[in-house]
Amino acid sequence: xxxxxxxxxxxxxxxxxxxxxxxxxxxxxxxxxxxxxxxxxxxxxxxxxxxxxxxxxxxxxxxxxxxxxxxxxxxxxxxxxxxxxxxxxxxxxxxxxxxxxxxxxxxxxxxxxxxxxxxxxxxxxxxxxxxxxxxxxxxxxxxxxxxxxxxxxxxxxxxxxxxxxxxxxxxxxxxxxxxxxxxxxxxxxxxxxxxxxxxxxxxxxxxxxxxxxxxxxxxxxxxxxxxxxxxxxxxxxxxxxxxxxxxxxxxxxxxxxxxxxxxxxxxxxxxxxxxxxxxxxxxxxxxxxxxxxxxxxxxxxxxxxxxxxxxxxxxxxxxxxxxxxxxxxxxxxxxxxxxxxxxxxxxxxxxxxxxxxxxxxxxxxxxxxxxxxxxxxxxxxxxxxxxxxxxxxxxxxxxxxxxxxxxxxxxxxxxxxxxxxxxxxxxxxxxxxxxxxxxxxxxxxxxxxxxxxxxxx
Ligand SMILES: C[C@H](N)C(=O)N[C@@H](CCCCN)C(=O)O
Numbered sequence: 001x002x003x004x005x006x007x008x009x010x011x012x013x014x015x016x017x018x019x020x021x022x023x024x025x026x027x028x029x030x031x032x033x034x035x036x037x038x039x040x041x042x043x044x045x046x047x048x049x050x051x052x053x054x055x056x057x058x059x060x061x062x063x064x065x066x067x068x069x070x071x072x073x074x075x076x077x078x079x080x081x082x083x084x085x086x087x088x089x090x091x092x093x094x095x096x097x098x099x100x101x102x103x104x105x106x107x108x109x110x111x112x113x114x115x116x117x118x119x120x121x122x123x124x125x126x127x128x129x130x131x132x133x134x135x136x137x138x139x140x141x142x143x144x145x146x147x148x149x150x151x152x153x154x155x156x157x158x159x160x161x162x163x164x165x166x167x168x169x170x171x172x173x174x175x176x177x178x179x180x181x182x183x184x185x186x187x188x189x190x191x192x193x194x195x196x197x198x199x200x201x202x203x204x205x206x207x208x209x210x211x212x213x214x215x216x217x218x219x220x221x222x223x224x225x226x227x228x229x230x231x232x233x234x235x236x237x238x239x240x241x242x243x244x245x246x247x248x249x250x251x252x253x254x255x256x257x258x259x260x261x262x263x264x265x266x267x268x269x270x271x272x273x274x275x276x277x278x279x280x281x282x283x284x285x286x287x288x289x290x291x292x293x294x295x296x297x298x299x300x301x302x303x304x305x306x307x308x309x310x311x312x313x314x315x316x317x318x319x320x321x322x323x324x325x326x327x328x329x330x331x332x333x334x335x336x337x338x339x340x341x342x343x344x345x346x347x348x349x350x351x352x353x354x355x356x357x358x359x360x361x362x363x364x365x366x367x368x369x370x371x372x373x374x375x376x377x378x379x380x381x382x383x384x385x386x387x388x389x390x391x392x393x394x395x396x397x398x399x400x401x402x403x404x405x406x407x408x409x410x411x412x413x414x415x416x417x418x419x420x421x422x423x424x425x426x427x428x429x430x431x432x433x434x435x436x437x438x439x440x441x442x443x444x445x446x447x448x449x450x451x452x453x454x455x456x457x
Contacts, residue, residue, distance in 0.1 A: 009225040015218065016156040020165050022215040023149045024172040026097060029208035030142045031176030033104045033201040034067065037111075039185045039273040039288025040194055053111070053194070057406065057416075059128045061398015064270040066132030067139035068391035077387060080144035081380020085241065085373075089152050090216040096145035097209040103138025104202035107131050112195035143387065147379040152215070154367055154375055156222070162454050163315075163364035167306025170359050174295035174302070177269070181292035185273075185285050241374045245381055250369040250448055253439040254362060255385040257319065260432035261358050263389035264326050264425045265351070269294070270394050271401075271421065275333065278416045280344040290344050297352025298359075305360035315361040315368075315450040316440035322357030323436045325350055327429035334422035358432075361450075368448045393428075397421045 010016050037044070045060050046052025055063070071077040084092040109115060110131035119126035149169060157165040184197040245251055272291035276282040282290065309315050329351045333344075370378040405416045443450040 007225070008229045009218070009222040010156045010160070013160075015222075016160065016165075019156050019215060019218050019222075020153055020169060021172075022211050022218070023093070023152050024169040026093075026208035026212045026215075027145060027149050027169065028172045028176035029201070029204040030100050030145055031173040032180045032204060033100065033107075033138060033198070034142060035177045035180040035269060036184050036197050036201050037063075037194070038270050039181050039291070040188060040197075041270065041274050042277055042284050042287060043185075043188065043194060045274075053127070055125065055128060056398075057401040058395075058398045059124050060270075061394045061396070061401075062124065063128050063132050063135065064267070064394035064398070065391040066135040067142070068387035069132070069136040070140040071143050071384065071387045072391055074140075075384075076140045077143050077147075077380050077384040080140070081147055081377045084144070084148055084151060084376035084380070088219075089148050089155070090219050092144060093148045093152070093212050094209070094216065096141045096148055097205070097212050099141025100138050100145060101141075101202060101205050101209060103134050103136070103141060104198060104205055106134030107138060108134070108195045108198035108202055110134055111198065112193065139387075143383050147376060147383055150363065150379050151376050152219070154372060158367065158372065160455070161307070161310055162367070163306040163309040163360065164303055165306075166363045167303035167360045170363070171299040171302045174298045178292045178295035178299070181269075181273075181288035181295070185288050189285055241377050242381075245370060245374050245378045248369060250439070250442050250446060251378060251381070253435055253442055254366060254369065255382045257323070257358075257432055257435040257439060258362060258382050258386045259389045260428045260435060261323055261326060261362075262386050263393045264330060264428040264432065265355055266390055267393035267397060268330075268425050271397055271418070274416065275418045275422075276341070276344060279333075279339055279418050280341045281339070282341055282344075290341065290348050293345060293348045294352045294355060297349055298356045301353060301356030302360045305356050306364065309361055309364060310454045313450075313452040313454075315365045316436070316443050317451065318357045318361035319365075320433065320436040320440060322354045322361070323429060323432040325354035325357070327426055327433060329354060330422050330426035330429055334419055334426060336419070358436075364454060365448070365450050368450060389428075397424065400424065 041060055042052075044053045044055045045057055046054075048054045080092070080096070083095070110127055115127055115130060117125075117127055121129055150166070153165050153169055154162065180197070180201070187197040187200060188194050269291055273287035276287045276290050277284055280290075305318060309318065329347055332347045366378055366382065367375060400420055401416055401418075404420050405418060407415060407417065409415050439450070442448075
């Protein structure tokens with residue numbers, strides 16, 4: 001009797017790359033909104049008479065950290081992970097996109113002339129609270145969408161070019177960040193208001209939502225082909241999955257490395273434009289251009305390192321090298337040397353390499369430590385730990401700037417010295433290096449295979 005070998009839809013390379021492109025496009029629109037305000041920090045914190053919005057650096061820090069408020073305090077990332085493992089990628093992805101669109105619109109409204117200015121609440125402007133609430137709702141959607149998209153890619157690419165696909169997804173996300181850093185100040189200057197780039201991003205996100213709906217059709221087909229090929233459905237989420245994940249030492253090392261490494265990158269991006277203006281003398285309208293180099297560099301390098309990991313392995317080593325480069329970069333930014341724009345550009349390129357090395361190795365390493373069934377929960381828990389840094393670090397840096405970095409020039413203008421904030425960022429990098437070494441040692445002990453290639457020969 002001849003047995004027919006049924007192929008899954010994910011065995012078709014055209015189908016899996018199409019799926020990857022669609023979900024990555026949705027995520028890219030989300031990343032645009034995440035950093036749409038980063039190059040506008042100076043505009044927000046300038047006094048109203050100077051054409052700014054009069055926020056203090058502390059308020060700007062609180063607003064930047066608001067992305068993680070709901071994820072942390074309402075445990076929304078954990079619930080998101082459970083919903084993902086229980087309800088699947090179609091329901092969770094659409095829900096997450098809806099939250100992102102709603103949050104982005106609220107944030108745009110808060111910084112638009114429609115919002116009544118002048119109110120104060122708990123010592124901060126009501127405008128900051130409202131914009132923060134919008135960003136928090138958006139952040140909840142963005143993080144849930146992030147774990148969903150990761151699960152989608154693992155679902156389609158396991159046994160194929162997993163690290164390359166995850167790397168390309170991150171590369172497309174970086175394109176969203178780069179577009180925000182480059183275009184946001186230009187849109188704001190051309191159209192005469194901070195809210196315009198945010199409204200523009202919200203519109204792009206609506207298109208991202210439509211794209212995800214198209215993906216849902218593909219996902220349904222993939223599930224049918226998996227059921228036909230394997231004859232059984234994947235088991236749903238159980239509470240014991242959380243226990244399984246959190247009792248794994250390798251998981252904690254990755255989660256803490258993620259916390260420390262990303263604490264030195266994403267919160268830094270929120271202040272990078274101001275660093276360019278006040279340390280390197282860059283014109284405010286072009287202040288986002290040098291930080292935009294960072295995501296642009298990663299667009300090429302993340303898939304490149306991902307494909308390297310797929311073919312020759314060395315994942316743990318890539319993370320060690322990336323974390324070491326992060327320390328070097330922040331030390332170079334902190335030192336009182338070469339306050340020239342071209343030097344800032346070179347250091348930013350180095351940061352781009354570091355920011356490609358660690359993510360390209362870190363995310364594909366998670367499925368080597370945690371089985372696919374618990375992957376949604378694992379990614380959610382890692383994102384949860386990471387969000388603690390994404391919330392607290394901008395608040396800390398904003399406060400440090402207000403307290404220790406702000407000074408008045410002889411002409412009466414306010415200026416900032418970024419030395420202290422940059423040393424704080426370097427400290428996060430040092431802890432990340434220690435964690436990366438510990439992960440490498442744990443891999444040797446437990447045999448996770450982090451140094452091995454992903455593609456099965
Ligand atoms: C901010 C978000 N929680 C995050 O960590 N994003 C990562 C990409 C995660 C992709 C996982 N497959 C990033 O480097 O942007």
